[in-house]
Amino acid sequence: MRGGVGGPRAAVTGIGWVAPGGYGRGRADPAPAWGPGALPEIPRALVFPEPTTRFGRMDEVSKVGLAAVALALADAGLAAFAEKRPVGLVASTRYGCLPTDLAYWETARTEGGKLASPQLFAYTLPNCFLGEAAIRFGLTGPTYAVQEEAPGGLGALAQGLELLTLGEAAAVAVGICDLPCPPALPPAPDVEAGALFLVLEPRPQPGVPAYGACALAPDGRVRCRGRAFSSLAALAAILLTRPPTSGDE
Numbered sequence: 001m002r003g004g005v006g007g008p009r010a011a012v013t014g015i016g017w018v019a020p021g022g023y024g025r026g027r028a029d030p031a032p033a034w035g036p037g038a039l040p041e042i043p044r045a046l047v048f049p050e051p052t053t054r055f056g057r058m059d060e061v062s063k064v065g066l067a068a069v070a071l072a073l074a075d076a077g078l079a080a081f082a083e084k085r086p087v088g089l090v091a092s093t094r095y096g097c098l099p100t101d102l103a104y105w106e107t108a109r110t111e112g113g114k115l116a117s118p119q120l121f122a123y124t125l126p127n128c129f130l131g132e133a134a135i136r137f138g139l140t141g142p143t144y145a146v147q148e149e150a151p152g153g154l155g156a157l158a159q160g161l162e163l164l165t166l167g168e169a170a171a172v173a174v175g176i177c178d179l180p181c182p183p184a185l186p187p188a189p190d191v192e193a194g195a196l197f198l199v200l201e202p203r204p205q206p207g208v209p210a211y212g213a214c215a216l217a218p219d220g221r222v223r224c225r226g227r228a229f230s231s232l233a234a235l236a237a238i239l240l241t242r243p244p245t246s247g248d249e
Helices: 061-073 098-107 127-139 152-164 234-241
Strands: 009-019 024-025 085-091 141-148 170-180 194-201 212-216 222-224
Touching: 009 170, 009 234, 024 127, 024 212, 061 098, 061 127, 061 170, 085 098, 085 127, 085 152, 098 222, 127 141, 127 170, 127 194, 141 152, 152 170, 152 194, 152 212, 152 222, 152 234, 170 234, 212 234
Parallel strands: 085 141, 085 170
Antiparallel strands: 009 024, 009 194, 009 212, 170 194, 212 222
């Protein structure tokens, strides 16, 4: 849908997260608790119901991001599929796969690179977990990561709204994913460890009420329920304060 003077607009139909307080999705779990603390271990069955070695080979960035995407899609009723779907994936990140890059470098900097880890090398791009999500859930829409200087993940949300408006995807999962800052680097302010994804659709699917609608205003700010937000987490917190409705207010 388009939001008239409000610009590109879409219904939020799914919310999923991995936070220091645990992992969950909007229709089944309490709202996430963001802040300091270790991220939870991600069980394989959260993403892959059947036994597979694929999940065990992934780096931690991919496990956290893929789990949040899986939870958001499940919350929107889009996890199961019989055919591939034109659903997009856009993620904002500050550190990207830097923790994995540094771990890989530790294996490659001695012995002339003879001990370089091929397993870690396979995940030295910040969009690797999005590719894993596209494969796992049969998604064929635009899939990419956006490295943002400003924290919050709103860049991915704005681009997801634009993709829907341009007809580039039937739905888009937008979010943010970061591990804690590597110890060797000064931490960036206001960057919280974890992953949070929202599923955007032009209109809710039958039987899947929307949490609400968000719109990209002409000033570039994202608004929902008459308010502007500074982060994806703040938007999700408002959307989770009351149950989904049959409309897309």
